[in-house]
Amino acid sequence: MSYVSVEGLSKAFGQNQVFSDIGFTIEQGEFITLLGPSGCGKSTLLRSIAGLNPVDSSSLTVAGQEITHLAPQKREIGMVFQSYALFPNMSVSDNIAFGLKMKSVPAEEMARKVSRIIELVELKGKEDCYPHQLSGGQCQRVALARALVVEPRILLLDEPLSALDAKIRKNLRIQIRAIQKELNLTTIFVTHDQEEAMLMSDRIFLMHGGRIVQSGTPESIYTQPANAFVAGFMGHYN
Numbered sequence: 041m042s043y044v045s046v047e048g049l050s051k052a053f054g055q056n057q058v059f060s061d062i063g064f065t066i067e068q069g070e071f072i073t074l075l076g077p078s079g080c081g082k083s084t085l086l087r088s089i090a091g092l093n094p095v096d097s098s099s100l101t102v103a104g105q106e107i108t109h110l111a112p113q114k115r116e117i118g119m120v121f122q123s124y125a126l127f128p129n130m131s132v133s134d135n136i137a138f139g140l141k142m143k144s145v146p147a148e149e150m151a152r153k154v155s156r157i158i159e160l161v162e163l164k165g166k167e168d169c170y171p172h173q174l175s176g177g178q179c180q181r182v183a184l185a186r187a188l189v190v191e192p193r194i195l196l197l198d199e200p201l202s203a204l205d206a207k208i209r210k211n212l213r214i215q216i217r218a219i220q221k222e223l224n225l226t227t228i229f230v231t232h233d234q235e236e237a238m239l240m241s242d243r244i245f246l247m248h249g250g251r252i253v254q255s256g257t258p259e260s261i262y263t264q265p266a267n268a269f270v271a272g273f274m275g276h277y278n
């Protein structure tokens with residue numbers, strides 16, 4: 041049985057059917073990239089998995105547990121957004137500790153976990169800084185740490201690199217993948233950037249017109265596109 045299983049996932053906003061009858065499975069520790077053009081429904085799909093928007097129908101299981109009807113905070117899913125979404129009036133440490141405080145984790149254990157995760161994302165020395173004192177790349181590492189500190193079963197990353205400059209983007213791309221491998225963390229990474237998808241993924245799910253039109257290794261999608269859309273979309277990569 042796969043670690044993550046999604047069946048029959050559909051979502052409409054009024055008359056706008058964003059996607060319908062999406063299904064896939066993911067193995068534990070896999071790094072999946074959900075790739076597709078802007079507006080194709082990637083964020084909506086991710087938010088549906090996280091429980092942040094109601095879906096019209098689906099079955100969702102993680103580690104053998106049906107989570108379809110669980111509240112977001114009970115799903116043990118970590119999420120990172122393009123816009124960081126940090127609390128501006130909280131220090132780096134307090135931002136990262138937030139999820140642990142919500143779970144009433146004892147102070148000593150909380151301090152230990154926060155300090156370990158700060159080392160993992162290489163933010164040592166920035167504990168007492170506030171978000172406005174940090175670069176975009178550092179803010180995104182705080183957001184990543186905040187998602188990781190509660191030890192989620194799945195990590196969802198919604199275009200975490202898109203707001204960053206090229207050099208920082210490359211560094212963070214490599215760092216995210218290294219951390220994900222070290223933790224063996226099952227991850228869905230969303231991007232509209234073919235190059236990122238090609239460089240980072242175990243498998244790519246390519247989304248278009250409310251469907252996943254092809255899934256497979258970067259190499260297989262690039263060399264054996266299933267249709268003209270896939271060929272055209274991947275062809276921009278060089």
Ligand code: ADP
Nearest residue numbers: 053056058076077078079080081082083084085
């Ligand atoms: P992507 O992340 O791939 O760029 P989105 O998931 O943000 O795409 O959007 C997919 C479609 O759903 C778009 O047509 C968008 O306008 C629509 N949509 C997204 N969120 C909402 C919302 N809260 N209310 C109404 N329509 C929405």
Ligand code: MG
Nearest residue numbers: 082083084199
């Ligand atoms: Mg989006």
